[in-house]
Amino acid sequence: MTAQELNGPSQGAGKGTSRVPFYVPLFNPIARRLLRRGLPMGPNALLTVRGRTSGLDRTTPVAVVAIGGRRWLIGTFGEVNWVRNLRAAGEATLTINRRPEAVQAAELSRSETASFFKDVLAPYVAHIPLGRFLLGTLLGAKELLDDPDSAAQRHPVFELHPRVSGGSGAETPGQPA
Helix, strand or coil: CCHHHHHCCCCCCCCCCCCCCCCHHHHHHHHHHHHHCCCCCCCEEEEEEECCCCCCEEEEEEEEEEECCEEEEECCCCCCHHHHHHHHHCEEEEEECCEEEEEEEEECCHHHHHHHHHHHHHHHHHCCCCHHHHHHHHCCCCHHHHCHHHHCCCCCEEEEEECCCCCCCCCCCCCCC
């Protein structure tokens, strides 16, 4: 099964559309297991979000951009399933070092996304050793840095905020080992 089949077509599929590199679907199950065990993997965490059609919890590794007490998730590969699920649910569980946290996700507007790419992501990546190589070459998302206005149309960004508990205790699903 190809990455495109796993993630579904990107919104506005065609010229310039992001594609999931072939190795991501191969690496994700490994990363998921390692992250569940609490192994630190840089900015990576587990995102658990309710499926928009199945209603079942879906867990995927994601990279969290954390700066100055704020956190964001970038749809580096465009409109993949976790992006569509998070957009529909508006909330999720983020697990870092085996600690689950219930979060609300607010999707940035296109202009806010372009500003985020220019003003937040570009300086962040510049301070990571091999950051530009990792984002641009390895992940195939150099347009986030080179053409943020265009990238904002194809790469959604969500800002994460702690979710206030409704008292049901159902905010943080169990994490199987």
